[in-house]
Amino acid sequence: MRSRSLTITLQIVALSLALGGLGGEPAAAQTLKAIKDRGSLVCGVSEGIAGFSAPAQNGNWAGFDVDFCRALAAAIFDDAGKVKFVPLSADDRFNKLRSKEVDVLSRNSSWTMSRENALGLLFAAVTYYDGQGFMVRQARKVASALELGGSKVCVQPGTTTQLNLADYFNANGMKFEVVSVANPAAALKAYDDGGCDVLTSDVSQLHAQRATLAKPNDHVILPEVISKEPLGPAVRQEDPEWFNIVKWTHFAMLNAEEAGVSSKTIDQALGSAKPDVKRLVGTEGNYGEQIGLTKDWVVRILKHVGNYAEVYDRNVGVETPLGIPRGLNHLWTMGGIMYAPPIR
Ligand SMILES: N[C@@H](CCC(=O)N[C@@H](CS)C(=O)NCC(=O)O)C(=O)O
Numbered sequence: 166m167r168s169r170s171l172t173i174t175l176q177i178v179a180l181s182l183a184l185g186g187l188g189g190e191p192a193a194a195q196t197l198k199a200i201k202d203r204g205s206l207v208c209g210v211s212e213g214i215a216g217f218s219a220p221a222q223n224g225n226w227a228g229f230d231v232d233f234c235r236a237l238a239a240a241i242f243d244d245a246g247k248v249k250f251v252p253l254s255a256d257d258r259f260n261k262l263r264s265k266e267v268d269v270l271s272r273n274s275s276w277t278m279s280r281e282n283a284l285g286l287l288f289a290a291v292t293y294y295d296g297q298g299f300m301v302r303q304a305r306k307v308a309s310a311l312e313l314g315g316s317k318v319c320v321q322p323g324t325t326t327q328l329n330l331a332d333y334f335n336a337n338g339m340k341f342e343v344v345s346v347a348n349p350a351a352a353l354k355a356y357d358d359g360g361c362d363v364l365t366s367d368v369s370q371l372h373a374q375r376a377t378l379a380k381p382n383d384h385v386i387l388p389e390v391i392s393k394e395p396l397g398p399a400v401r402q403e404d405p406e407w408f409n410i411v412k413w414t415h416f417a418m419l420n421a422e423e424a425g426v427s428s429k430t431i432d433q434a435l436g437s438a439k440p441d442v443k444r445l446v447g448t449e450g451n452y453g454e455q456i457g458l459t460k461d462w463v464v465r466i467l468k469h470v471g472n473y474a475e476v477y478d479r480n481v482g483v484e485t486p487l488g489i490p491r492g493l494n495h496l497w498t499m500g501g502i503m504y505a506p507p508i509r
Contacts, residue, residue: 195404196268196400196401196404196406196407197241197406197407197410197457199268200241200268201241204242204247205238205242205247205248205249206234206237206238206241206247206248206249206268206269207248207249207251207266207267207268208231208234208237208248208249208250208251208267208268208269208270208271209251209253209258209261209262209266209267209269209270209271209272210226210228210230210231210234210250210251210252210253210271210272211230211252211253211272211273211349212252212253212254212348212349212350213252213348213349213350214228214273214349214370214373214374215228215373215376215377215486215487216228216229216369216372216373216376216480216481216485216486216487217229217230217231217272217273217369217370217373217480217481218230218231218250218252218271218272218273226250227480228480229292229293229476229477229480229481230271230272230273230292231250231271232470232471232476232480233271233292233398233414233415233476234248234250234269234271235248235469235470236414236418236466236469236470236476237269237410237411237414239465239466239468239469239470240410240414240417240453240458240462240463240465240466241410241458243465243469244469245469245470251266251267253267253270253272254323254347254348255321255322255323255324255348256321256322256323257323258270258272258274258323259274259280259284259286259399262286262399262400262401263284263285263286263401265401268400268407269398269399269400269407269411270398270399270400271398273293273295273367273369273370273396274288274396274397274399275295275325275367275394275395275396276288276291276395276396276397276399277325280399281402285401285402285403286399286400286401286402287399287400287401287402287408288395288397288398288399289397289398289399289400289408289411289412289415290397290398290411290412290415290416291395291396291397292396292397292398292415293369293396293397293494294393294394294395294396294492294493294494294501294502294503295367295368295369295394295395295396296367296368296390296391296392296393296394297325297326297329297330297365297366297367297368297390297391297392297394298310298365298366298367298368298371298386298387298389298390298391299313299363299364299365299371299386299387299389300363300364300365300366300371300374300375300384300385300386300387301313301362301363301364301384301385301387302362302383302384302385303382303383303384303385304383305362307385307387308387309387309388309389310333310387310388310389310391311337311339311389313334313339313341313363314334314337314338314339314340314341315339315340315341316341316342316361316362316363317341317342317344317360317361317362317363318330318341318342318343318344318361318362318363318364318365319344319346319352319355319356319360319361319363319364319365320343320344320345320346320352320365320366321345321346321347321348321349321352321366322345325392325394326365326366326367327343329391329392330343330365332391333391333392344360344361346361349366349370349373349374352364352366352374353374353377353378357378367394367396368386368390369396369481369487369489371386372386372481372487372488372489373481373487376486376487376488397415398411398415406456406457409456409457410456410457410458413456413508414466415473415505416505416506416508417445417462417463417466417505417508418466418470418471418472418473418476419472419473419496419503419504419505420441420445420505420507420508421445421463421466421467421472421473422472422473422474422496423496423498423505424439424441424442424445426442426445426446426467426472427467427471427472427474427475428467428468428469428470428471428472428475431446431464431467431468434446435448435464441507441508441509444508444509445463445508446461446463446464447459447460447461447462447463447464450509452508452509463508473503477491477494
C-alpha cells in the first residue's frame with residue numbers, strides 16, 4: 166500500500182516537472198507575467214503610417230494598429246496608456262518579435278503560411294482585410310493597372326508587396342523597374358521627386374500615403390486589387406496563453422460591435438438582461454478569467470478604447486482624412502466578412 170502511494174506521488178512529481186519545467190512556472194504563461202512585472206506591454210508598430218500607427222501632434226502614438234495594443238493594455242491593466250510603442254521596419258519586424266524585443270507585432274503585417282511556419286510565429290486574428298493596389302498621378306490618365314507596363318515602381322523590401330508586384334507584372338507580360346525604398350516616407354519622397362511613377366502597397370496604406378500628399382486629389386488609387394493581404398497582430402508560437410489573449414481581444418471588440426455595446430453604452434450594458442451581453446461584459450460567467458484576465462476584461466477594453474467600429478471609424482473611416490469605407494471589414498451581418506466566434 167505504502168509503496169503504491171509512493172509510486173503515485175513520484176508520478177505526480179514527474180508529471181508536474183515535465184509540464185512546468187524546473188522553474189515551476191509553465192513556459193506558456195511567461196509573456197503575460199513579463200508584461201505585468203514590467204508594468205507595460207511592448208508593442209511593435211510601423212515607422213509611421215497615418216491612421217494605422219504614427220505619432221500624433223502631441224507625440225503619442227495613434228491609429229488603428231496602435232489602438233489594438235491599447236486595448237490589450239486596457240484588458241490587462243485597466244489602463245490603455247501602459248504600452249511602449251517600438252517602431253519597426255518591414256525588414257526587421259519579425260526578427261524583433263522572435264528575439265522578444267516586443268510582446269506583440271501590431272503593424273500592417275500580412276498573415277502568410279511561411280511567416281507562421283518558417284519563422285515560428287502565429288497570427289492571432291485578421292483585424293483588417295486588405296489587398297495590394299497601385300497609386301499614380303491623375304495627370305497620367307491611367308485607368309487600369311494593366312496600363313502600367315514600363316513603370317518605375319517604389320516598393321519596400323521584406324514585404325509581400327515586393328513579391329506580388331513581380332508576380333503581377335510578369336503574369337501580364339509587363340516590364341517594370343523596382344525602386345527600392347526604406348520606409349513609407351522615402352517612398353512618398355521618391356514618388357514626389359519623380360524617382361518612381363507608381364506607388365504600390367496595401368490599399369489601406371495607399372489611402373494613408375495619399376492623405377499625406379500636398380494635393381491628395383491629384384493622385385488616384387487604381388481599381389485593381391492584386392492580392393489578399395489579411396492584416397493582423399502576430400505573436401511567438403511558444404505561448405498559447407498570450408496568443409489567446411491577443412486573439413480574444415479582437416473577437417471581444419467585434420462581438421461588442423455586433424451586440425451594440427460601445428464605449429458610450431457600456432454602463433447600460435452592465436445592467437442588461439440579454440445573455441450574450443451579460444457574457445460579454447462579465448455579469449455572467451468567468452470568460453476573462455479563463456484566459457488569465459479578469460471578468461470585466463471587455464468592460465475595460467470598451468471603456469478605454471471602444472469596440473471594433475469605434476476604432477475603425479475614428480482612425481481610418483469615411484469621416485477621417487483616409488476616408489476608407491468599411492467594405493470587407495464590415496461585420497458579416499452588414500455585408501462584410503468580419504465574424505468572431507461567440508463568447509460562451
Ligand atoms: N502587408 C505587407 C506590407 C507591409 C509593409 O510593411 N508595407 C510597407 C510599405 S508602405 C510599410 O508599411 N512600411 C512601414 C514601415 O516601414 O514603417 C506585408 O506584411 O509585407
